[in-house]
Amino acid sequence: DAGVTQSPTHLIKTRGQQVTLRCSPKSGHDTVSWYQQALGQGPQFIFQYYEEEERQRGNFPDRFSGHQFPNYSSELNVNALLLGDSALYLCASSPPQGPNTEAFFGQGTRLTVV
Template identity: 90%
Template structure:
């Protein structure tokens, strides 16, 4: 039973570039949430995808966008990268994404923006 998988594990970009991060949810899960975790901070909610639509969004600019595919996998895209976008990006999956669901996290993508 595969858990949540994310790729790549590490990524180095320069300011102004664009990046795409990928996530495959745990088997049987249909909901994907993305979080940004800066060093020494708690995870900050970016958005959640369910049934291929963005269902809820946190306080992140439009430079952050996403997509969910029919197989429930998801992508996070960040345009016009800023130094402050350097962080660990975590993907979490759940079933239906209800407000009592526990989240299963992937190992994350460590993004460094130079």
């Protein structure tokens, strides 16, 4: 089992550009959550996808959007990048009707905005 896989591992973008990050959940998991972890901080919840719908959203602007595909994989899109969007973006997956307690995390995508 490959666990939760994220791509790319590192990314450098210019301010104002758009970026797409990808996440494949652990086998058997159908729920995907995204977190932003700024340097020296704990992860902050962006949103969660279940059954291809955004189920819950944290305190992030509309520039942050997502998508979940029928195979449960997910994308995080960020438009009009700001320098402050530089962070580690973590994806977590959890099982069907499972509590958050069974969540597994990926290794993250390090996004640098210059």
